[in-house]
Amino acid sequence: MGEKEFTKNLSLDGDDRIRIKISTEKAIVTDVVIQYESKIRDKWYPIVRYDCSHGFFHRDLLNPKGDEVKKPIPIQNLKDALTYAEQDIKDRWEWYKEKFKKGMK
Numbered sequence: 001m002g003e004k005e006f007t008k009n010l011s012l013d014g015d016d017r018i019r020i021k022i023s024t025e026k027a028i029v030t031d032v033v034i035q036y037e038s039k040i041r042d043k044w045y046p047i048v049r050y051d052c053s054h055g056f057f058h059r060d061l062l063n064p065k066g067d068e069v070k071k072p073i074p075i076q077n078l079k080d081a082l083t084y085a086e087q088d089i090k091d092r093w094e095w096y097k098e099k100f101k102k103g104m105k
Contacts, residue, residue: 001025010093015039018089022082029078032057034085038097040104047100048093050085057081059088061096063103 002024010016016038023031036048049060050073057075060068075081089096 036089
């Protein structure tokens, strides 16, 4: 079983990133975690996480209080799920960040 973990910057200042963790077995993706994190007021916060930790692929929207809203995403193939999650975060990270920051007030 192989495992890769890496980050990709989203913003030029380096305060927004995607953390990706992929587990494979015989070249087949068996587990994924894709998390958008933002540095706000000198602290890193997880804002959106895609994973399959509960036996199904889903998105967790997190808030500053630590609550999360879970939404199932009906994608069975984890390679496709990884692509979907990464693209969603790249397309919407600024919106996710603003929504998170509103919860800090």
